[in-house]
Amino acid sequence: MLERDSSIAQKVAAAATDLLHRRIPLPYSFQFVLGEFAVCIETDSGLMGEALHSFNLSVDFTGGAANAEWEIAVETHDESEAAAFQEAATELIEVNRFGPSCALRMSSGSWFAHTPPSLNGVGFAMVVGNECDQIDQLAVYLRAILSLVDEGSARSIPGLTLEVCA
């Protein structure tokens, strides 16, 4: 007689329906202005709010992405998970442009895409390590995505750049 373990079945079912990790729990939400853009960060760590304050950004804690032009999810991972996510000690940034759209990918696995008019800005940041490392990585990420949208600044990002003809 085959016995079913209902808890395993439920977990399998839950995992099978979010294979693309679009519904990772991110209970903290912060809104702020970056350059000319209203940004909403959703994250699993309150530390990110402290980080934004330390960057001298005026942060709104009332949360929600309703009025945001850019939506960014930030996942934090501690030092024990660093090996699983980090490819190299030095952060490399790759910029790709496809007609009016542009995207960047960082060696940490973080990425950001700006694809007007359908999507203004959407991104995902993976910050790994101790608290200082995570704050530093968030700063690098925010600088990179702001520079991406400002074409002139984007060309000065150290790393690789690929221009693609439309």
Next chain:
Amino acid sequence: MIEGGHNAAGYSMTLGLAGHACSLRTDSLRLMEICGAFFPPSQDREAPASHAAINLLADCRRGAYIGRCNFPIFRGRNEFVHADYGRKGSVWFDLKAREVTGVLSEEIIADEGYLRRAVLAVIAGILAPPLGVIALHAGCIVRDGRAILLSAPSGVGKSTLSLALALRGWSLLSDEWTFVSDAPNGLSVWGMQTSIKLLPDAKLFFPELSALSPAISLNGELSYEIDPWSFLGVDRAVDATPYGIVFLERVMESGAPICHASHADDEETMQALLEGIEEQPETIAEQNRTRQSLMQQICRLPALKVRFSGEPAVVAADMDEILMEQLYA
């Protein structure tokens, strides 16, 4: 024959994804050829203009790189999804605009097997929902143009049984993922030409596997990955009309092989099929309604529950008889 074009920006052609036309633009002739074989263009000359756009670019900056893993890491927000292949490439999906853009290393492009199972199959699976196509976690076998879906959780023996039935003369459309779409004449099912994954104990039932070594697959399992059509000479079906669904349940019983069938009602069918379907964001609501309608049609197909144990060849022989009596009669 692959028909395409060459323009200043590279190569272009029209692909078919479950009967839906998708435009492909790429700067790599090899990519165009492999994509054209993987997504056979629709034979319907009256098909409307492209429903989706796929742009795949070769990135020669990325040299040979032994990355942290071969499997893409997925992250998404609402209708935007990113598949990260590390330094080997990235693929971005805008599901509302139905656009896919990918930058792939020469290493990935050179490895056709990896390209098919880890990139193109992923593109098909993620792009299907916004086209109103459902990707079912089910194998599919075909006889005389009529298809039977074989549904079961991973590890039950879906692939093994699909292959055993194919060796008995059924055409193999898929072993794990089957795409279902709505066509003017009713439902259609479609497969992809990807390798079939068999767990290591399959060697006991398919002696030909002794010549190979199992390896870590995309989902981390140790398994054999073979092209059943070329390796075992089974017949391939590209698309067909679905005639029924079989829900497989393997029981661990010693003794003589068993294969018992009973009818499944609509509620059971819906519940079992829903377990493997990726939930979609509300921002593609129109396509979600199409999918709901499609699910209702699928659930009205004749359905059987089959409990089995024993060697695949013996079970396949019994199932052959059951299918012909209860679904094909």
